[in-house]
Amino acid sequence: MLDPQDRIRFEQLVLPHLNSAANLARWMLRNRDDSDDVVQEATLRAYRFFGQFHGGDARAWLLQIVRNTCYTWLGKNRPSELMTEFDEEVHQRPAANPEILATQSDERQQLMRALESLSPRFREVLVLRELEGCSYKEIGEITGIPIGTVMSTLSRARERLRQVLIGANGAAAKGVS
Amino acid sequence: MxxxxxxxxxxxxxxxxxxxxxxxxxxxxxxxxxxxxxxxxxxxxxxxxxxxxAPYYKVPAGLRERIRSSLREETEGEPMRNGVPGAQVMFHKRDPETRSMLSEIPWNWLGLAAAIILAAIIAFNVLPRAQRGGPDQFLATQLIASHVRSLMANHLTDVASSDQHTVKPWLDAKLDFAPAVVDLSEKGFPLIGGRLDYLDNRPVAALIYQRRKHFINLFVWPAGSDAAEATKAMTRQGYQLFHWIDSDFNYWAVSDINEKELQEFKQLFEEQIPRH
Incomplete structure (x- = not known):
């Protein structure tokens, strides 16, 4: 059982990274309520295993637990997401409604949709690298991807994202004309 | 190479x-x-x-608080509820502090009497006055104050534009969430602009729409995980309030237009926001 001293240490070392945890979970689950639940569960799990944390990169340590909790959750609640990339949404969205079209032309929305359409494996490396600024070593620690293949995973993820963005732009342009 | x-x-x-x-x-x-x-x-x-x-999703303040209290419970070794260890306990969301405080009260008879008195004292003196009238009452007062303030000085908008593509990026850049912004000019509710505001202990987006000579402040902030309450309309201090939530956000529309028009506004707004 952890004592109040541990709790203080945990609050100082681990809790400052709650934003990173929330961001990763939200991108992985793409929904606020589910990611709130998972962040809470993962943080408690981290707390229970805090005895096993022997210093080092507290953010990577927490994110690793958050990431695993996300996968467990997805496996239980949305197993299909772990198997498929659902980019249909981006490619086949009907462009009839001008409001939707206008929103699609909004770069931020488009990018967000494109990122969300990637498979969880691609999404996680992109979120960790571009939004969290994790090093390859940290990405390896968090995701369990061997450090030697972090670069190639990232380059495939970026390539896929680029293709989705081109696809979305193509579809939007067709809708306008 | x-x-x-x-x-x-x-x-x-x-x-x-x-x-x-x-x-x-x-x-x-x-x-x-x-x-x-x-x-x-x-x-x-x-x-x-x-x-x-790409948006960066920060941890909602309410969640941070919930996590802190569940850590405290964990440290104090409070027995697991319903005898179910692990995950079940992690997901409870209802005010654990109140519960642990009550569980510390000794339940012998004298203690029980004391507890009743204590509970009465807490209910009538310690809890903020506003909460007794219901959190909605408190929030409604804040919303109306904010609406009135925005109309008093020259501070209706921080970004004055009828273009949703101007208002939205401006708000997105200043908030930790990205509210949907739509223009309803064609439907008789032109978008006037956007503003930052502070409500319910957090920064919120205010979208300003016009209906003839009247203004509507539409306050938007991310929906809490406990936000299950249905759509509701109320009249307070001569203002109409209309509240609804969707999968992402809490909406409160405040105006001096009538309830029917405000409801129409809500419907139009909902029809126009992009689904995802």
Whole structure:
């Protein structure tokens, strides 16, 4: 059982990274309520295993637990997401409604949709690298991807994202004309 | 270094993950090879676009608090509820502090009497006055104050524009969430602009719409996980309030137009926001 001293240490070392945890979970689950639940569960799990944390990169340590909790959750609640990339949404969205079209032309929305359409494996490396600024070593620690293949995973993820963005732009342009 | 190698190592170069010697070799190749240099620039702009445009979701304040209290419970070794260990306990959300405080009260008879008195004292004196009238009452007062304030001085909008593509990026850049912004000019509710406000202990977005000579403040902030309450309309201090939630956000529309029109506004707004 952890004592109040541990709790203080945990609050100082681990809790400052709650934003990173929330961001990763939200991108992985793409929904606020589910990611709130998972962040809470993962943080408690981290707390229970805090005895096993022997210093080092507290953010990577927490994110690793958050990431695993996300996968467990997805496996239980949305197993299909772990198997498929659902980019249909981006490619086949009907462009009839001008409001939707206008929103699609909004770069931020488009990018967000494109990122969300990637498979969880691609999404996680992109979120960790571009939004969290994790090093390859940290990405390896968090995701369990061997450090030697972090670069190639990232380059495939970026390539896929680029293709989705081109696809979305193509579809939007067709809708306008 | 040839093109194939350069392309293969491009991402590592962009991410600053290569050793200095390989870095130099790539730089040399990029100077000499136009195609690879183009590929490099394209990739670089993609990377910066993700970093700049993709939203960063911070931890909601309420969740941070819930986590802190569940850690306290964990440390104090409070027995697991319903005898179910682990995950079940993690998901409870209802005010654990109140519960643990009550569970510490000794339940012998004298204690019980004391507890009743204590509960009465807490209910009537300690709890903030506003909460007794219901959290909605308190929030409604805040919302109306904010609405009135926005109309008093020249501070209706921080960004005055009828263009949703101006208002939205402005708000997105200043908030930790990205509210949907739609223009309803064609439906008789033109968008006037956006404003930052502070309500319910958090920064919120205020979208300002006009109905003839009247203004509507539409306050938007991310929906809490406990936000299950249905749509509701109320009249307070002569103002109409209309509240609804969707999968992402809490909406409170405040105006002096009538309830029917405000409801129509809500419907139009909902029809126009992009679904995801």
């Amino acid at each position: 040839n093109c194939e190698e350069a392309i293969k190592l491009m991402n590592g170069y962009l991410d600053g993950e290569l050793d200095p010697i390989t870095n130099q070799a790539i730089e040399k190749h990029l100077c000499e090879c136009h195609n690879c240099d183009q590929a490099y620039k394209t990739q670089r702009s993609l990377i910066s676009a993700i970093g700049n445009a």
